[in-house]
Amino acid sequence: MGKDPRGQGAFLAAAAAGCAGGAMTPRLELRGISKTFPGVVANDDVSLRVMPGEIHAVLGENGAGKSTLMKIIYGAMAADRGEIFWDGEPVRIPSPAAARQLGVGMVYQHFSLFESVSVAENIAVAVDEPFDLPALSARVRELSQRYGLPLDPGRLLGHLSVGERQRVEIVRCLLQHPRLLILDEPTSVLTPQAVKRLFETLRVVAAEGCSLLYISHKLEEIRALCDNATVLRRGAVAGGADPKVASSAELAALMTGAALPETRREPARPEPAPRLEVRSLNVTSEDPFGVPLRDVSFAVHPGEIVGIAGVSGNGQTELAALLSGERTVPDKDAIRLDGEPAAHLDAGARRDRGLAFVPEDRLGRGVVPLMSLRENAILTAHRLGMVRRGMLRRFKANAYAREVIERFNVRCTGAAATARSLSGGNLQKYIVGREIALSPRVLVVSQPTWGLDVAAAAAIRQALIDLSRRSAAVLVISEELDELFEICDRILVIYEGRLSASRERGETNVEEIGLLMAGMGADPGAGMGWVAGQAMNAGEAANAGVGST
Amino acid sequence: MDVAIAIVTGTVIAATPLLFAAMGELVVERSGVLNLGIEGMMLIGAVTAFSLSFAGYPAPVAVLAAVAAGAASSLLFGVLALTLLANQYAAGIALAILGGGLSGFLGRNFGAAPIEPVGPIHVPVLSEVPIIGPVLFGYDPMVYLALVLFGAVWWVLYRTRAGLVIRIIGENPQAAHDIGYKVIPIRYATVVFGGAMAGLGGAYLALAYTPLWVENMTSGRGWIALALVVFASWRPLRVLLGALLFGGVNILQFHAQSQGIGVPSEFLSALPYLATILVLVLISRNRRMQKVNFPASLAKPFRPGH
Numbered sequence: 001m002g003k004d005p006r007g008q009g010a011f012l013a014a015a016a017a018g019c020a021g022g023a024m025t026p027r028l029e030l031r032g033i034s035k036t037f038p039g040v041v042a043n044d045d046v047s048l049r050v051m052p053g054e055i056h057a058v059l060g061e062n063g064a065g066k067s068t069l070m071k072i073i074y075g076a077m078a079a080d081r082g083e084i085f086w087d088g089e090p091v092r093i094p095s096p097a098a099a100r101q102l103g104v105g106m107v108y109q110h111f112s113l114f115e116s117v118s119v120a121e122n123i124a125v126a127v128d129e130p131f132d133l134p135a136l137s138a139r140v141r142e143l144s145q146r147y148g149l150p151l152d153p154g155r156l157l158g159h160l161s162v163g164e165r166q167r168v169e170i171v172r173c174l175l176q177h178p179r180l181l182i183l184d185e186p187t188s189v190l191t192p193q194a195v196k197r198l199f200e201t202l203r204v205v206a207a208e209g210c211s212l213l214y215i216s217h218k219l220e221e222i223r224a225l226c227d228n229a230t231v232l233r234r235g236a237v238a239g240g241a242d243p244k245v246a247s248s249a250e251l252a253a254l255m256t257g258a259a260l261p262e263t264r265r266e267p268a269r270p271e272p273a274p275r276l277e278v279r280s281l282n283v284t285s286e287d288p289f290g291v292p293l294r295d296v297s298f299a300v301h302p303g304e305i306v307g308i309a310g311v312s313g314n315g316q317t318e319l320a321a322l323l324s325g326e327r328t329v330p331d332k333d334a335i336r337l338d339g340e341p342a343a344h345l346d347a348g349a350r351r352d353r354g355l356a357f358v359p360e361d362r363l364g365r366g367v368v369p370l371m372s373l374r375e376n377a378i379l380t381a382h383r384l385g386m387v388r389r390g391m392l393r394r395f396k397a398n399a400y401a402r403e404v405i406e407r408f409n410v411r412c413t414g415a416a417a418t419a420r421s422l423s424g425g426n427l428q429k430y431i432v433g434r435e436i437a438l439s440p441r442v443l444v445v446s447q448p449t450w451g452l453d454v455a456a457a458a459a460i461r462q463a464l465i466d467l468s469r470r471s472a473a474v475l476v477i478s479e480e481l482d483e484l485f486e487i488c489d490r491i492l493v494i495y496e497g498r499l500s501a502s503r504e505r506g507e508t509n510v511e512e513i514g515l516l517m518a519g520m521g522a523d524p525g526a527g528m529g530w531v532a533g534q535a536m537n538a539g540e541a542a543n544a545g546v547g548s549t
Numbered sequence: 550m551d552v553a554i555a556i557v558t559g560t561v562i563a564a565t566p567l568l569f570a571a572m573g574e575l576v577v578e579r580s581g582v583l584n585l586g587i588e589g590m591m592l593i594g595a596v597t598a599f600s601l602s603f604a605g606y607p608a609p610v611a612v613l614a615a616v617a618a619g620a621a622s623s624l625l626f627g628v629l630a631l632t633l634l635a636n637q638y639a640a641g642i643a644l645a646i647l648g649g650g651l652s653g654f655l656g657r658n659f660g661a662a663p664i665e666p667v668g669p670i671h672v673p674v675l676s677e678v679p680i681i682g683p684v685l686f687g688y689d690p691m692v693y694l695a696l697v698l699f700g701a702v703w704w705v706l707y708r709t710r711a712g713l714v715i716r717i718i719g720e721n722p723q724a725a726h727d728i729g730y731k732v733i734p735i736r737y738a739t740v741v742f743g744g745a746m747a748g749l750g751g752a753y754l755a756l757a758y759t760p761l762w763v764e765n766m767t768s769g770r771g772w773i774a775l776a777l778v779v780f781a782s783w784r785p786l787r788v789l790l791g792a793l794l795f796g797g798v799n800i801l802q803f804h805a806q807s808q809g810i811g812v813p814s815e816f817l818s819a820l821p822y823l824a825t826i827l828v829l830v831l832i833s834r835n836r837r838m839q840k841v842n843f844p845a846s847l848a849k850p851f852r853p854g855h
């Protein structure tokens with residue numbers, strides 16, 4: 001397969017799907033698309049065909065050029081060379097509006113959403129039809145119910161969790177009955193149940209004749225959903241594959257050209273004294289639509305990784321803000337670091353005490369997009385002596401940025417590259433890497449491997465394990481159960497602002513945690529009386545738990 | 550009673566030029582651009598309107614010319630800040646200085662010659678009703694124009710797609726670009742609108758407020774308009790409130806000065822500026838509202854990515 005002449009595999013596979021679908025003209029065909037950025041070839045002579053009703057996966061490592069290719073199809077970027085055919089006719093797609101006119105919809109990897117306006121307004125700006133918010137809101141409500149993606153059109157987008165925001169993006173596309181739907185890592189922040197629902201939706205959409213271009217790093221998803229796959233490696237087509245037949249390991253090998261390393265983990269030897277301790281934290285959210293935290297207590301000891309599982313929008317945002325110091329509470333003892341009261345300390349003071357933090361919202365709070373990686377390093381690593389008497393020591397900052405780039409294999413043009421120019425996954429590697437490389441005493445991280453390719457995700461997970469075994473206390477907040485089970489020593493579940501009792505990884509399983517995430521596990525340990533669900537299945541409960549406000 | 554009526558009408562009249570300029574700047578800033586040059590654009594508008602009126606052209610022509618002159622001067626800022634990506638603070642201040650110098654130069658020969666001011670309208674029966682007449686129907690047409698434009702700006706910003714697009718571009722130009730909006734042309738449009746509104750404000754000063762050429766006749770109103778927008782948390786109703794407050798304190802201190810109370814006149818003259826800013830700062834303390842209305846990309850240069 002890997003020896004295929006460029007693109008040949010993809011062509012054959014796509015042609016086969018075309019026969020199966022009964023139509024012979026591809027909905028979309030790319031021929032020889034190339035795109036160069038200063039110093040990087042993002043797309044190199046890429047050819048690709050998608051038949052009507054086909055779900056076509058585009059695979060590749062972080063920085064392989066997937067998002068660039070999709071932006072070219074959506075008219076948001078211009079290719080340097082190459083042709084695009086739509087239903088067999090050559091077309092030019094000079095703008096996203098032109099793409100939408102043809103029937104192309106796109107869900108961006110980095111949301112193209114606006115926090116200061118409502119959900120309905122976010123949708124209205126990307127829908128080319130007369131401006132009528134009440135009518136649109138009604139349609140959004142109806143469509144989001146039908147597809148199991150509950151949304152309240154009147155809410156301010158800034159008040160939504162990342163998972164809910166992604167739903168807005170998806171609903172916004174579906175509303176326009178697209179003929180080709182591009183989804184750039186749509187499931188990176190959805191729960192397993194929500195992913196299942198989404199897949200059902202996408203299959204229906206495809207059965208109605210819409211073609212899908214689907215990008216994801218989760219190979220199991222691709223195998224479950226897609227008919228065909230095209231693999232990009234460093235901008236060029238490395239080959240095609242039938243994801244129903246190929247194994248995840250084969251796909252991964254095609255992407256990286258190498259086999260995946262196994263995770264190494266020694267048993268945890270947590271020290272007896274907790275390093276991060278939270279005691280009956282009760283706070284109302286600052287956000288009128290947020291989730292109040294109720295009686296949240298837990299501890300993280302040096303030497304272990306503790307995971308907090310939960311469907312997004314159940315209080316994680318609030319908890320993260322309280323742990324990082326972005327928000328403080330007057331009761332000093334509610335949060336303790338090394339046994340010392342810390343709940344009243346601001347983020348800077350907590351970092352001075354050895355706490356590091358990776359926020360959920362990367363581009364907003366994780367980096368300053370227009371600054372260089374070097375300058376972004378200074379933002380949190382200045383405690384390592386990058387600033388002396390108020391003066392920046394660029395040499396040190398540079399060295400630190402380069403160390404992170406090298407150690408976490410961040411693909412970029414160097415420490416002077418702006419954060420914005422990195423591919424989604426590479427930016428993620430940089431932000432998480434920047435915090436791990438600080439060797440913090442406590443690390444709080446939300447969704448550590450969001451958008452990472454399999455190899456990079458494995459490397460970050462290994463780095464988190466290694467950090468904890470060097471006697472740091474690590475807290476991972478994530479919706480990805482598989483990930484939590486792979487790296488955590490103990491797992492707790494957050495649901496509607498309450499935390500379950502902690503469970504040792506060996507003594508629980510994905511099903512039990514999944515039920516707790518849906519608010520249905522019996523949890524005598526915490527005495528919360530979550531009753532086992534009546535007629536609801538876990539998926540419905542999970543969805544009801546999120547967007548019902 | 551007459552004094553009270555004079556205070557009310559004086560307040561509205563003094564608020565009018567500010568309202569023009571501040572509503573223009575509000576739209577500019579909502580699209581993410583900071584044009585500090587309002588004072589200069591107002592002066593350019595004022596000198597244009599005055600010279601045409603002085604040359605005998607009718608008031609509507611003078612006003613339209615001032616609008617055009619304000620818009621043209623803002624275009625200069627637009628080229629610097631939007632096309633050449635110059636620092637917006639520097640470009641705006643340059644425009645403020647340029648407008649001051651240019652208007653002083655163009656107006657150097659007017660001396661103290663007066664022109665025929667734009668007079669109040671007269672609505673047959675209504676204008677003669679006691680109290681209501683002068684308070685509601687006793688102004689010159691430009692006052693009503695300011696109110697109409699105020700309503701129009703509010704309506705466009707919050708009730709139309711165009712206004713929504715202006716607001717989202719002000720928050721996140723990159724995302725707006727990604728879904729297909731032409732950020733730079735739209736920002737040019739708001740900047741030019743802001744310039745036209747500042748030109749109107751200037752024309753009002755020259756044709757109605759003090760129908761007499763005085764160098765630097767705006768005396769800082771452009772800067773106050775700027776402060777109004779910021780301290781009003783980019784919300785139109787608060788801009789209106791702030792403008793009226795400024796106008797009110799201004800008239801009150803005039804009356805106080807003419808009564809000769811024992812407070813230095815410099816202090817009294819500074820009072821409207823102080824009071825306006827103080828009050829607006831106090832009411833804009835709510836950080837949550839600030840965040841919702843603040844155009845997050847304000848004054849940051851934007852270059853569409855490839």
Ligand SMILES: Nc1ncnc2c1ncn2[C@@H]1O[C@H](COP(=O)(O)OP(=O)(O)OP(=O)(O)O)[C@@H](O)[C@H]1O
Pocket residue numbers: 037038040041042060061062063064065066067068069109411412420421422423424425426451453854855
């Ligand atoms: N605006 C830009 N300026 C400069 N370089 C860019 C820009 N956008 C992308 N690149 C570079 O082009 C290459 C491909 O990026 P792209 O975003 O397409 O990758 P990707 O396959 O989507 O990766 P990921 O899985 O991490 O999202 C990367 O090396 C990236 O750094």
Ligand SMILES: [Mg+2]
Pocket residue numbers: 066067068109184423424425
């Ligand atoms: Mg990408």
